[in-house]
Amino acid sequence: MIIVALDPPQNVDVEKWIKIRYDELKEYVQGFKIGVPAIIRVGLEGLSKIFKDYSGLLIADLKLADIGDVMALTASIVGDYGFNAVIAHAFVGYSQAVDELSKTCEKKGLKLILVVSMSHRGSEEFIDKHLESFVEIAKRVGSWGLVAPATRPLIIKRVRELIGSEVKILSPGIGVQGAEPGTAICYGADYEIVGRAITHSENVKQSALKIIENQKQRVAKCRG
């Protein structure tokens, strides 16, 4: 399963850029993830218009990392504009932080997705050291999903062992960042998040279909 990260380059009409990709891809992928740059450039109203009829996953990738009431308020706002999932960091802790956020997500019917590891090198400096504690927080608040990087698949494997089978694992790092489609799923992820390899290609639909096919083949092989 594929989630498309819509991270527009600078110097484009962002709203148009997103709408074109959404229209081309919505039938083939399971969801879209919108990051902070696109959210602050287009605004929530513009985004809510583009995605108003969408029934797939629509993730506000704000990487929330604030005190509880600020994160809760932010989640509540993006929920009002049609997002059905929100990404936050476990790093800010349970108490007066993820705890409060999770209650608001439950109230608003938002899927909470917690980052437990990231795809860049700096993730090893602090974040990865607390992997097990972050997964504990996710369990404690009943998080819908976790983010763990396709670039380091052994981390995905470990996270899957820790969290059990109910919680979704979303895995960025496929394509331009280096991981092959299917890798993360073979190691235990549910969704692979693909950005530029699809969105920045000349034919986004063709690129998506190719990645979906590659993903299927690799998964068939590793499960075979």
Added chain:
Amino acid sequence: MIIVALDPPQNVDVEKWIKIRYDELKEYVQGFKIGVPAIIRVGLEGLSKIFKDYSGLLIADLKLADIGDVMALTASIVGDYGFNAVIAHAFVGYSQAVDELSKTCEKKGLKLILVVSMSHRGSEEFIDKHLESFVEIAKRVGSWGLVAPATRPLIIKRVRELIGSEVKILSPGIGVQGAEPGTAICYGADYEIVGRAITHSENVKQSALKIIENQKQRVAKCRG
């Protein structure tokens, strides 16, 4: 010195709410800090109009915590809309994260402010354990400022010892969160960040002047 955190409540006309408080307070305080909820509700264009003639500190408190290129792009965008400072987390690490962000901040003339400790209880779970390493990252990238909480003044004292006198310390937690005006400065902060105690009061100007006066008195005493 005071920075006003403009965190509007739900169910208000956010743009108007911010504009009124900006007009009332701009002569008396050293800067304003706008958080994620207000940024995504008003949008950058609306905010840039309100603050277009302002020469004080204008901080985009996005608590950035993403991979380097996403944080750098975000900082670049808020810089284009008139913000002159941006808050990011040190916990995402130096490599491919704060390192890249700091280069963009330098290029765009943006003040980089790194969170090294937070005011909520959850900060003790993970963040505070890495305080010294976070301050090291701030030194390494030449961060303009650091965030450390007024609610735990001994942390401010420790951060000041570690960072030396050149780097600014900004301290939230004054007022509703429990710390008295002046406390953080007595322990080594440069700016106290005050939100609801000013912005949610009936007479915001009067409340601000009272807090400024209380701050002065306490500082005079502790330095006495």
